[in-house]
Amino acid sequence: MANILVVDDEKEICLFLRHLLSDKGHIVTICTSRQEFDQTKNDGTFDLAFLDVRLPDGNGLEILKDLKSIQPFCKVVVMTGYSTVKTAVEAIKLGAYDFIEKPFDDIGDIEQLTERLLTDGAVPSQDHVHDLAARIGCFIGQQEEMNQLFSLAYKFAQKNVTVLIEGETGTGKEVLAHFIHEASLRADYPFIGVNCGAISEHLLESELFGHTKGSFTGAAKDRKGFFELADKGTLFLDEIGEASLTTQVKLLRVLETGEFMKVGGETVLRSKSRVVAASHVDLHNAVSKGSFREDLLYRLDVVKLTIPPLRKRVQDIPLFIEDYLRRHGFKLMFTEETLELLMSYNWPGNIRELVNVIKRAVALAEGETSIITPEHLPQKITQHAPGVLETAAAISPAVPKSTGFDSFLDQWQQEIRDMWKSEDITELQLVLDSIKKLETETIQAFIDKSLRKTVGNRKKAVEGLGITMRKLRYYLNEKK
Template identity: 85%
Template sequence: MSNILVVDDEKDICLFLHHLLSDKGHHVTLCTSRQEFDQAKGNQKYDLAFLDVRLPDGNGLDILKDIRAVQPLCKVVVMTGYSTVKTAVEAIKLGAYDFIEKPFDDIEDIEHLTERLLTDGALPSQDHVHDLAARMGCFIGQNREMNQLFSLAYKFAQKNVTILIEGETGTGKEVLAHFIHEASLRADYPFIGVNCGAISEHLLESELFGHTKGSFTGAAKDRKGYFELADKGTLFLDEIGEASLATQVKLLRVLETGEFMKVGGENVLRSKARLIAASHVDLSKAVTKNTFREDLLYRLDVVKLTIPPLRRRSHDIPLFIEDYLKRHELKLSFTEETLELLKNYSWPGNIRELVNVIKRAAALAEGETERINPEYLPPKITRHIQGALETAAAVSQSPPKKPGFDSFLEQWEWEIREMWKSEDITELQLVLDRMKELESEAIRAFIEKSLRKTVGNRKETAELLGITMRKLRYYLNEKK
């Protein structure tokens, strides 16, 4: 018999879970408020807790933190409605094992989840994640951020929720989407990927939703679109920010109702495909520029997974190269000097660029050597390293940094000027990174200045800055 805690302000939910779990021989403690939880949390040790994220006198995430602190061995399952799924995502990041959506669709799912957590001790381990990734030829490495990313992706794969993947060009957004598909219950159904930026605006709608014969010039017969072809599988929309506003309206309808019509068609069709979207641009900024619909972003941004750029996990580069050479049966090795050069490069093209560098080195070395020296690397890499060393030397001679936005501006301007005056060409990606840093620091500084003026009143601050409360929350929570 296990001790199970249920925290939910809906008494019907509490009674339902009490009967369901008690019949299985478990001892169940019910709490309908934060106050009752505070009284019950220290009475006994709990093996499992079902936690609602919304309570009349408390925040479910705060209760989760309490449980994790007081009873770290207690496994927590978060209960949520659709409107609070994003909160459940935060709960997973804070240590919850899983979440279930209310109203409950299948009682057996709760029974199986309870049994698995109480008998197996946990959801699939990190070994399961790495095993699946290895079977797919998907490299995770030792980087902590990447391991957390794939663990979250694995957990959300079996949930029927929309996922938004963000990351720079070449980071492997489609690889992650395919991993989610293979880890989901839809793995036996099709995975279809489409790059919205590679298809013209006029053809994209037809590609997504299909068309009927004669609906436009060249439509010689009826054609199924990707939503229909994906069936019960997964549809991956890469670079969704490139879709026209008219297409975005139809995408919104599919997400809200599951319904769509072919171009030129009269019949309403239904799609059971799971949607995964991706973008290398910040869709929130696209909303402010009126190039992306805010309501569509709200529907897409249920679970957001951000892939870190390769320069933030450069220590995994030797491991990636070793894995790549082994998978492609290439009898080559990279010298330590070569690996150090690769680890210190900025990789604006990320994993895609690294793969191209490996292929280039293998092609040049074929028939000559099995040891890859720096001479087999593209000149841009060696030039970049030399330029970075000169810039670092120049920066070391600059005045020491002082706190405050004014001093940041002075330092930022000085570094940009040094890049501009340098005889070597500075890679554009480095300039773009510095521009993004300026933007982030400027936003933070102006918000803090306004908050000081309003004595912390966020509503008044948003009005003074001419932005919405949602946008202010985004800048405060995301732009850190």
């Protein structure tokens, strides 16, 4: 049994929710105005609240702030019509857990949502969001704005609403769209992406809606379009701002009615797919310039998610590099100086540019060294940060705080000690394998240390180690 608050000026909805929730054994308190809420808010503790965002004598968002300040542990669900879904987005940013649209389509959804929110551990944690992102190779990082962005995307993923993603080129708009698809109830259906700016106007219409045999030169047979192929899945329209005005008209019809016709066709088809659109340009500015339809923007801009550029989250660059190297199986390390240079660069190409820089560095280092130094970076990065190398070297002369070798030694010693103290007879081969592993790891650790000390200069490294260059290559390539 839980205490549930309902705030809505429509008495029919209040009576409906009271009847529905009371039958489940819950105590329901009804408020039909802001005034009634003010008189009731301090009367008791509420476990859950259903809150309308529009009241005749108050703003639902202000009530939400008030309620969360008084009872921060009360879970809030906002109730909204289609025209106020954008308000629901703001409500979730202010602490609401979810929203439901009026009129209610399925009573069972309300019952399931109520029980889910009242069950301990039912609310997805930030770890759950990160786990899903990691599973599909999507990096979030530790920056607060990115974590809020993905939490918001996760909450709206399971709603049947159109999502508009804005962000500079290379910020990862398609990656976020894929995350939304995987977090949605459509995850078992297709995810199809199309770049509206990379296809000519005539071909784009055919790609989106399909065509019939003979509808144009080269149309040798009927062909399904992306709206039809996406079925009940997600259709990602990248660079939607590049679509022609003619195509925009047809996209508007699909979003409004779910209906479309193939090029050259006469039969009306229905689309069950969900649209996620993206643009690197400000579509509101495009509307003012006449290159984008205002009515289409209204249909697309139901839930808008904006991805921050990489230059605003450079502190996550070392974590991104570590994640990228791990996922691709590269046993490499970037020196502190190299990371300093990467973090001081402006990154006009964002994550896409960073990935290309990492790939370039890996290719240059492959077969030569396991340490990525500034020598492996393109000139455009090193020339934009003069003095970074000298400053970083003065603070920390190229030797990392921890190589992990100390922990390996502790573990190895414990394993050998366990073998020695065991009452059973230990196979000698196990001992020899352990000693061999110690030799390999020790040699590699001292080589890595020398390369860090010389900032990747192999000639100086071999002089200090007292070995030949050929021997160094052997240890780097064969002994790994």
